[in-house]
Amino acid sequence: MFKKLPGDETARLVSTTPDTAVVFRPAVVQTPAVLTVAIAVWRMLTGALGLVWRHPIALTITAGLGVIWTRYGYLHVLTLAGLAIATGVSWALVDRPSFLRLVGWPLLAWWRLVTVYRRHWQPVMIVSGLGRYLRGRDCLPRLLAVTCTPWADLVTVKMLSGQAVTDWTDRTEHLAHGFGATSCRITVQRSGRLQLTFPRSDPLAIPLPAIPIPETASAGPVQVGIQENGHPWLLKLHGTHVLVAGATGAGKGSVIWSVIRGLLPAVRVGLVQVWALDPKLMELSYGRAIFGDRYAADPDACADLLDAAVKVMQERAGRFAGVQRNHTPTVEDPFVLVVVDEVAFLTAYQPDKHLRQRVTAALATLTTQGRAVGVGVLAALQDPRKEVMNIRNLFPDKIALRLDESEQVDMVLGDGARDRGALADLISPRPEAGAGIGYVRLEASPDPVRVRAAYVSDADIRAMAAEFAPVGEAV
Numbered sequence: 001m002f003k004k005l006p007g008d009e010t011a012r013l014v015s016t017t018p019d020t021a022v023v024f025r026p027a028v029v030q031t032p033a034v035l036t037v038a039i040a041v042w043r044m045l046t047g048a049l050g051l052v053w054r055h056p057i058a059l060t061i062t063a064g065l066g067v068i069w070t071r072y073g074y075l076h077v078l079t080l081a082g083l084a085i086a087t088g089v090s091w092a093l094v095d096r097p098s099f100l101r102l103v104g105w106p107l108l109a110w111w112r113l114v115t116v117y118r119r120h121w122q123p124v125m126i127v128s129g130l131g132r133y134l135r136g137r138d139c140l141p142r143l144l145a146v147t148c149t150p151w152a153d154l155v156t157v158k159m160l161s162g163q164a165v166t167d168w169t170d171r172t173e174h175l176a177h178g179f180g181a182t183s184c185r186i187t188v189q190r191s192g193r194l195q196l197t198f199p200r201s202d203p204l205a206i207p208l209p210a211i212p213i214p215e216t217a218s219a220g221p222v223q224v225g226i227q228e229n230g231h232p233w234l235l236k237l238h239g240t241h242v243l244v245a246g247a248t249g250a251g252k253g254s255v256i257w258s259v260i261r262g263l264l265p266a267v268r269v270g271l272v273q274v275w276a277l278d279p280k281l282m283e284l285s286y287g288r289a290i291f292g293d294r295y296a297a298d299p300d301a302c303a304d305l306l307d308a309a310v311k312v313m314q315e316r317a318g319r320f321a322g323v324q325r326n327h328t329p330t331v332e333d334p335f336v337l338v339v340v341d342e343v344a345f346l347t348a349y350q351p352d353k354h355l356r357q358r359v360t361a362a363l364a365t366l367t368t369q370g371r372a373v374g375v376g377v378l379a380a381l382q383d384p385r386k387e388v389m390n391i392r393n394l395f396p397d398k399i400a401l402r403l404d405e406s407e408q409v410d411m412v413l414g415d416g417a418r419d420r421g422a423l424a425d426l427i428s429p430r431p432e433a434g435a436g437i438g439y440v441r442l443e444a445s446p447d448p449v450r451v452r453a454a455y456v457s458d459a460d461i462r463a464m465a466a467e468f469a470p471v472g473e474a475v
Ligand SMILES: Nc1ncnc2c1ncn2[C@@H]1O[C@H](COP(=O)(O)OP(=O)(O)OP(=O)(O)O)[C@@H](O)[C@H]1O
Pocket: 207, 208, 246, 247, 248, 249, 250, 251, 252, 253, 254, 283, 382, 431, 432, 435, 436, 437, 452, 453, 454, 455, 456
């Protein structure tokens, strides 16, 4: 009946010494057929009981419908099914979020589990090398659960004993293509358990218009855009320093301007000051009126402005010493945000060595001592290599927009960030599809989060400058 029975290959396992003089064959004990059949029946029974245990509601409904069909005929079953569908549709129309949470997403998750993940699990695991075929048996990581969110499938997996997280992060491409997704991100849930995120659609595909200027004055965090899961992307600036790295056209300007936009009400009431260094004479010059005197484009003027910021910082440090350890923005001591567009113009491409050293020293002083006294730096950079920006590690928070090379991702976000799914080098170079998209490591989590900054157009900047120009001039 069977051409090959499980265990047959053991009998054919033959090993020899190099000269083939001695042949080793394993001793094979034939299991009686009756025992094999008994074991198979036992497995079927326990499997059926397990099914009842795991899916009591589904089985009760199916059994109930079967009973109604046999007792009262199929018309009753069709009527009940019609009623259930009508109730579902009305629920979805009246309260869509609760319908999706309780019925829609769980149903989709079940469908994706059956048609995608369970179906392709064995071949994908074996081909990618995450599973093994050992002694005639498949040893596979366990697929524990699939849940669906509006934009992604979240697959919970139990790793094989002895596997490391890097075994999985090295194979994100195999997993993404194996399960028909564009990418795969891996997060550790707890020891031995991982969550794989497979996006089904891209909520960041459509550019986001500028976020409305907040009503209340606050030194942050400010909303810069949205996260991949649809939540706002809030960027903290007070009490930290932020480095934004991205190739030309990656959308660094949209991050800078979204930050300034979010801080404007606080600038108006004097809780925040934005000092702008614009060595490329491009990005920040649009909204020059907002910065008043605190704008510099010429390299010498930039160095002077940085030195002035260092002075403010040192003066505050002298006053705060032994009195307070953290800064709270007030009108007397506002939060000073030093914004530097294309910092490499001042630290690497500047031909005047003395000026280069002066700027680097001032930036290093601000980024090492400014946090506690309310002086922060937001710097943008095209090339994140150490030769270009040797103080990049002094910035606690980093954002990687589109980068030219895969190695640059870890340079910006830290070791292992790309393996964990920060594919900043694969972001589309088409502005409408990729500008403003990037990866950021939020404070709460080591895993990179995909975000898109809102696009602050030239018209928005002009409107901001027109409305807030007196603020810059007055301070
Ligand atoms: N958040 C965004 N959403 C959609 N499109 C954007 C966004 N940011 C920028 N763009 C588009 O991309 C173009 C380039 O953006 P931007 O000048 O900000 O890039 P950049 O990184 O500052 O480049 P460079 O370093 O060359 O100045 C813009 O002209 C705009 O059309």
